[in-house]
Amino acid sequence: MSDVIIGKPSVYIGEYVGGGLSPEQLADMAMERILHVSAETHPVIRAQAYAFRNDIHKVLLGLFKKSAHSERRRISSVLERSGHIHASEIAMQDDT
């Protein structure tokens, strides 16, 4: 029997006021798109899939954090070279 099926969307709310999504949220979103583990999969295979999923998540999370840090340093550097020393320091505050 044919039918039109509607998939389940996910909603993410940015963790930063005035800002966007955290590296953790972005890694979660990436995994939603990259790897879906069916509930009907054999338990052993499912366990392996989740282990693989966790490994990929860790890699992505680390890279997203590095990317955010790198961009902050770049912005801070631009501000510093423009003579905005205080602003460059603010740009690096709360950097993880």
Next chain:
Amino acid sequence: MAITQCATVGFKTELMKGTHNLNTAGNTFKIALYLSSAVLDETVTAYTATGEASGAVYVAGGNTLAGQVVTSSGSTAYVDFTDSTWAASTIANARGAMIYNSTSANKSVCILDFGADKSSSGSDFVVQFPSADASNAIIRLL
């Protein structure tokens, strides 16, 4: 429940009439957010402002969807869109959404249920569509 996730009957009918072109560079589709008080089910024929969410950054009618592409795998055809973001928004209690065809008289496509009220406060509100495959994609024709 006031918001029921489904493909609307109108969409199914209009697919057969060739009303909707979901392919890349086809029709323009939009996504609007709704409160739990909205009554949205398969009988909805077109976009409505009744029960629509509101707040800073959110504009009535919602966001235009980008990146639409139609693909098939095995015996299933499916559609995917780029995730939709209301950046630095303040949106209170959005419980669901409607995708509709703004090229074709705002005719409804489907209703989405978020499962719970979602709110942003000066932050990004992102609707992420599921993995683009035959088992999960946002709109699938089996």
